[in-house]
Amino acid sequence: MSKVLRINMEDLSHKWQNVKPAHKTYAGRAFTSTILSEEVDPTCHPLREQNKIVISPGLLAGTLAPSSGRLSVGAKSPLTGGIKEANAGGLTGTRLGNLGVRGIIIEGAPKNSKDWYSILVGKDKCEILKTNQYAGIGLYDLIGKVWKDHPTKPGIIGCGVAGQRLLENAGVFGNNIENSDPGRYAGRGGLGAVFGSKRIVAVISDGKGGSRPEAKDQEKFDEARKTFVKSLNAHAVTGKLKDDKGEPYGGLKNYGTNILLNILSEAGGLPTRGFRSGRFDKAAKISGEAVHDLVDKTKAKFGDKAEGKYAHACHPGCVMACSNIVPYEETGKQHVSPLEYETAWSLGANLGIGILHDVAELNRLCNDIGLDTIEAGNTIAMFMEAGIIPFGDGPKAIALLKKAYDEDSVEGRLVSSGAQTAGKTLGVTRIPSVKGQALPAYDPRPIKGIGVTYATSTMGADHTAGYTIAAEILGIKGKVTDPRDLKKAELSQAFQATTAYIDSTGYCLFIAFCILDDDDGFNAMKTTVDSFLGEDIDVTSYGKDVLKKEREFNKKAGFTEADDRLPEFFKTEPLPPHNVVFDVPDEELDAVFKGF
């Protein structure tokens, strides 16, 4: 029986509650957004006691369904001022699923406290621990200390020094399976700062004594999950590492999400040097292929001592394994994990930096300080736009980011505060953000559908909210798919609704690559969810219901259609090589959520 843990940080108390009957099908994003919409005043200050943090493993987390261990974290966002859900892999989703925890709701804040706390969740237990020793340190150190203090290999999420200082680009870190890196981030929207506002450094999930959640129809569930695994393994994107001849096969396992860097550059949609070009002449140097090559070289040189990896799982039971461990070329030891496409873009192509080591180092620093990499790259770009450091200068970007460790450094605080705050402070007029959140790695001028998602998403500019990229460039059922076609409202809405459903199941969004191709895979995926719950869930209705709650929250928070717009420069500055602007009419943007 799933339970909800409610924690009050004002009096450091907690209580266990049953899942409300009306919430019985909600988990992950559906749970976090429902609780926020029911319990949080949308006009509250996101960094004061009225805001709440809601943590929820996806519906199937902890089960044997493949790639289903994602964790959602929600709160009113300090970065956007609206509702926020960010999700990630790591260990915590699986641990909470095994413990039977549907959600953790953290409310209130200690009054005038200078102490820092951690929440230890175990089988039918919760302790709120005073852990000042975990505050003010890098997150690589922190996760090491936590596993030393709690030797049951717990999941850990929380905030780094950026969140502890209430800075708006603070992400929620998570430890990886090996506990070698805090890089499993529910990164977007500044939710790490909400943890800091409640004086919480870490939530530690000890899975000891836990068990696999049982499906209502276990036989049907097991059959469906096995079919789904077969479907995922057979697909050229999500499939096996090597073919029968030993040659690279599955795109994600070999090259990770960063397979996209070369492809988007070739397609002319890779935002480069502050969204000035759609192609990066050094894309190959920081691509997934380059990481694959570096891993192979260091394995050949250092043998068993080499720590680099591809086909690395981001959470227990992930069969797609798109994560990686980037090694130092000189030693073969781990530099950072993972280096994702969005990060290679934001800290690489977006800054004009084409040296893999420098990009990996910027990524490692973000992971250690507790920053979202997409926002961090866009923020450093503001310093480059302002002429404070030059585009393409990796060492200067690294030096700037290192200032974030120093509590007394104004530049350090600014580089941790997001692109909009930094851009405005530095007199930049080309700030690539929507609702205060910076754009990810697809330029909305040649790929207009993703521009519609950026503009209209409840989350601010977010590619995952409605990933139309492939559908636009390549094709989708019944749709005209030229990326320059303007009718994108229906496409974006359909993707946003389906995404909200997937974000609630615990499944990684990347299963979409397979289920859109393979009807058997789609049906098996849906059957796992339905047989787990014991009822037939309509994918689109479920997703739309989540979106409606999020839109309503944002409306009450003061958002209007005028906030569903891209920055002006996307409409006026043509992007080479296609030399197009974002010209989707406002009426088309407003049509996405007409009737919601």
Next chain:
Amino acid sequence: MTVTTDSIEIHLYGCLRKLVKGSRPDEDTTMTLEYVENETFIELIERLGLKRSDIGDCFLNGTLAKPKDIVPKGARVGIFPFNMVLLCGGQHLKGHGYTRDDVDVDYYQ
């Protein structure tokens, strides 16, 4: 490399880089080919000694390349292998038939 309007510039990725001797995964792998009037994309692929099943998503001047597309003078042609595609579903709906041969219908026309 000099590309004139009478030639085309090929960019190769993944396992197709081996078509250029000494290529590296962390550097651009390019070759220049002679321009052939009215050559289709699939004829160009055959000229390279490749089959449809060898290739994934490919681009002609940044736009998805279809088999019957004419390769223009001075074109930049990006060729990815079968296992390098935009992270997506809908392979059988792309209409190009490179990665799947069960093309239902070409919605991209």
